[in-house]
Amino acid sequence: MYAVAEVIDDLCVANKGCRLCIMYCPEANTIMFNKENRVAEVVEQRCKGCELCVVVCSSAKHNAITLVHR
């Protein structure tokens, strides 16, 4: 079982210009900006589950990312 990040689309504020999780994710090409839906999305195969995106998102009080077990 692996822990991977998951974005809750309704709470994500990427359409307002927030790029916190994309900026601070240590993995390359893992959290991408979905240009159609205007939200961040996680590429699960590349996520190592370090929880850094959860920390930056919740410290900015958006709480839009959680860790899920797959």
Next chain:
Amino acid sequence: MGKEKIKINPEFYDIMPVEYQELVEEGTYGKEDRGWKDVGESKELIEEHSLCAGCPESIAFRYVLACLPAPEDTIMVGSTGCTSLVFPHVAVHNIHSLFGNQNAVASGLKRALSYRFPDKVKDVVVLAGDGATVDIGLDMTLQSWFRQEKFTTICFDNELYANTGGQSSGLMQKGFVAKMAPAGKKFDKVNLPEIAKVSGCHYVAKMTVSKPNRVEKAIRQAILIAREVGPTYIQLYTPCILEIGKQMMEGLQEMRDSEGPNKRFEFEEYISEEAKAYLETIDPKKKKKKAITA
């Protein structure tokens, strides 16, 4: 130049790896104003590296690669350490040599490139850890600065030898106890930015990687100055979360804690007079102003 070198023959397009196809389609080669803002919307030049989950060094790597002004004409020189584990996953030409040799290799490379491509701008960027820059390769590092070799040296400072289990390095802070340095560090952290200033570097910066726009500005300036004026040096704090006993999500907070006022990684920048004058000549805003006043 852009993507001419890497584009795929249409006959073989379907048998190339998906990552390579994405790199050709969405990579940022040849883009004028590359920066960290491209991250997340285009293909990055680093892919599926093997560093630990949550490693701040990989954040630094992403920013450095996103901020190179001309990645297709850049050659990176690496050295042994955690950084050398990443170079096989990087879509920029790179060279690996003996531990500590990175600045000597880069000197020869820069000279060879200027003979081979006299009419082209080729950037050489050295990217090595603190062991390679300060302990084992200090001789080569300093000599390249004395000789005024025109390339950028970037040091990923994690304050110990992280790849081999946590031995003490010259850049470790005084009194710090690591897994393989149980007696604690006996002397002060080597102040390499100050040494770089007096050794002839034209641009010196010391910072953490917690602010991407600051890193972007420093790297662009360092590489542009290195093209024309002389050697430049950037020291980035990339803590090893494993060896300092932090959880994987605490790397960012650790960097923010150590860059406060009077802390050891408080932001410092030094630009020599010569480099300042050069930066003014290439700054598009100031150029326009000058044209208007003239």
